[in-house]
Amino acid sequence: MIRCLPRVSVLAVVALVLAGCGFHLRNAIRLPDAIGPVRVVSRDPYSPLAQSLARALDRAGAVAAQADDPNATTLRILSEQWGDTPLSVDSRGRSQEYTLRHAVVFVMRRADGTVLVPQQAIELSRDYLAIPNQSIGVDSEREILAEELRREMAVAILRRIDDASQAQLPATMEAPQPVESQELESQELDSQELDSQELDSQQPTSP
Numbered sequence: 001m002i003r004c005l006p007r008v009s010v011l012a013v014v015a016l017v018l019a020g021c022g023f024h025l026r027n028a029i030r031l032p033d034a035i036g037p038v039r040v041v042s043r044d045p046y047s048p049l050a051q052s053l054a055r056a057l058d059r060a061g062a063v064a065a066q067a068d069d070p071n072a073t074t075l076r077i078l079s080e081q082w083g084d085t086p087l088s089v090d091s092r093g094r095s096q097e098y099t100l101r102h103a104v105v106f107v108m109r110r111a112d113g114t115v116l117v118p119q120q121a122i123e124l125s126r127d128y129l130a131i132p133n134q135s136i137g138v139d140s141e142r143e144i145l146a147e148e149l150r151r152e153m154a155v156a157i158l159r160r161i162d163d164a165s166q167a168q169l170p171a172t173m174e175a176p177q178p179v180e181s182q183e184l185e186s187q188e189l190d191s192q193e194l195d196s197q198e199l200d201s202q203q204p205t206s207p
Contacts, residue, residue: 107120
């Protein structure tokens, strides 16, 4: 009990503070407008991860799609798994430390079916103590860690979306820039020629 309660108390206080004031990343993600309205789809309609992703997308500037929007981009959660792996045992052979693992497989497609983020998996993990005969404290700590992993998973998925959109969108958005650059260079050359002609006209001719 002495080893477990302090960790639970600290984690609980941190979770309450973050939930109360709102947690913002130092390098906040801003998704491009070209992604359009986004719909999060999960096998579980009440999935906490899907809800966390919807909130994260909203903070990143994405517009939540209406249920019947035919132009919506779909973020589909194909699989979500949890697992506890024993790390250490006591003198009686009972597990007392575990790794909590959270694995998610997802894919993101545009309304026309083209893939924005290819199907891929992300796995996150955290270690926690599980002292035998002290299940109450252990359950509380595990629940807090699970909530933290959900938030971190939402951020990790959001970063994958941001990386994919930044890799695909600029190619079309920046295509006209070389033409504009050429026009500016042409205007500068024309201006230089006019200046040169004015200087030549102002120079006195020799007798």
